[in-house]
Amino acid sequence: MATISNINGIPEDNISHYNGGVSSLYTARNGDTWGHYVSTVATGGTITTDGNFKVHTFTSSGTFAVTTLGTTTSVQYLLIAGGGGGAHGYYGGGGGAGGYLTATGFGISDGASLTVTIGGGGAIGAHNANAIAGSNSVFATVTSTGGGYGSGYSSGNAGGNGGSGGGGSGVLLAASKAGGTATASPAQGHNGGTSSTGIVSRAAGGGGAGAVGQSCSGGGATSTGGTGGVGLASSISGSSVYRGGGGGGGSYHTSSVVSLGGNGGGGNGVGHFTGGPASTAGTTNTGGGGGGSNFLASSAGGSGIAIIRYQFQE
Numbered sequence: 526m527a528t529i530s531n532i533n534g535i536p537e538d539n540i541s542h543y544n545g546g547v548s549s550l551y552t553a554r555n556g557d558t559w560g561h562y563v564s565t566v567a568t569g570g571t572i573t574t575d576g577n578f579k580v581h582t583f584t585s586s587g588t589f590a591v592t593t594l595g596t597t598t599s600v601q602y603l604l605i606a607g608g609g610g611g612a613h614g615y616y617g618g619g620g621g622a623g624g625y626l627t628a629t630g631f632g633i634s635d636g637a638s639l640t641v642t643i644g645g646g647g648a649i650g651a652h653n654a655n656a657i658a659g660s661n662s663v664f665a666t667v668t669s670t671g672g673g674y675g676s677g678y679s680s681g682n683a684g685g686n687g688g689s690g691g692g693g694s695g696v697l698l699a700a701s702k703a704g705g706t707a708t709a710s711p712a713q714g715h716n717g718g719t720s721s722t723g724i725v726s727r728a729a730g731g732g733g734a735g736a737v738g739q740s741c742s743g744g745g746a747t748s749t750g751g752t753g754g755v756g757l758a759s760s761i762s763g764s765s766v767y768r769g770g771g772g773g774g775g776s777y778h779t780s781s782v783v784s785l786g787g788n789g790g791g792g793n794g795v796g797h798f799t800g801g802p803a804s805t806a807g808t809t810n811t812g813g814g815g816g817g818s819n820f821l822a823s824s825a826g827g828s829g830i831a832i833i834r835y836q837f838q839e
Contacts, residue, residue: 563595564837565633569641575763577838582762583641583831584810589664594635600835601629603761603768606669606713607644607659608807608826609691609705609731611772611792611815614653615678616695616728618720619753619772619786619794620646620826621705623659623812624669624688624713625734627759631665633835639665646807646815646826647672653679656815658687662829670713672826673705675731675772675817689714689732692751692774692817695741696725704729704738714769718751726777728794730754731814733787734769741774749782750774750796753814756789761832768830772807772814775823784816792816792824 569589570581581589606623623644633639644660659671673685676694683703684691690705704717718729718738726748730738733754741751753771760766770791773784777796784794790811795804795818807813807827815824 565595565597566593579837581833589639591637597836603627603832604669605812605829606662606671607646608814609672609674610647610649610656611817611823612656612675612677613818613823616775617817618675618692618694618728619731619774619817620675620814621673621689621691621731622769623672625769644829649823659826670709684717690717692717692729692731692738693720695728728774731771733771738771750776750784750794753787753791755787768811770813772816775817
């Protein structure tokens with residue numbers, strides 16, 4: 526027995542009466558099943574509509590609650606963790622982007638109450654020290670890992686590991702400062718860039734959801750830091766938006782230069798002693814890494830986000 530979805534080109538559930546009877550009471554027509562569409566209804570976050578789909582956007586922690594399970598029994602999600610902070614003092618590395626996870630076919634059940642936790646961006650840390658990693662974001666059983674911190678000149682040999690890795694700081698007659706590694710499983714981003722051995726007055730960029738952070742070598746009074754790795758674009762909310770960019774690295778410079786953060790909310794790194802522009806934070810609710818800097822303060826990573834999408838009508 527086939528299931529019919531329309532009659533003479535009209536969706537069956539848009540037909541209020543059939544053969545003098547109420548169509549919603551019919552279970553069959555001419556021997557075929559009349560499969561009535563039932564809307565799935567849920568609460569939580571900020572709810573918008575994109576055609577036949579509902580979109581729940583969580584910019585802070587909350588609950589996705591299924592109040593009616595209809596014809597649609599699964600959702601698509603995008604889950605991004607908080608980005609890592611950028612480091613400062615002697616050319617600090619850019620912060621890595623928060624972990625970026627997206628999938629379709631995530632099953633839901635009637636009456637389900639699914640926890641959503643939005644990870645905050647990592648702070649900048651002390652002068653010459655490593656910055657702070659971003660915090661994880663969670664949707665039900667799925668966890669997105671916070672972005673790795675940008676490396677500080679006097680703290681360790683590498684940027685922090687995470688969803689995407691933080692950038693390595695500049696070095697001065699010292700060993701290389703490797704970028705942090707994107708260690709999360711399943712893969713959620715890319716590694717941070719590395720600053721090579723020698724007199725290097727340029728810090729590397731943090732990794733992004735879509736690409737590694739830029740590595741650096743050499744340097745001087747006109748150098749910029751490494752750019753942050755680019756993020757990824759998603760149309761889950763109805764239009765294409767980039768998120769998950771890595772932070773730009775700091776550098777040595779006698780006036781001011783800017784090292785661009787990755788497209789997708791990555792903060793810009795800067796190189797200057799006084800005056801000029803400040804580094805910028807990862808953009809709120811993109812998971813972007815924070816920008817690194819030289820002597821002046823660097824910037825924090827951006828907070829994460831969760832977006833849930835499902836069909837609610839034909």
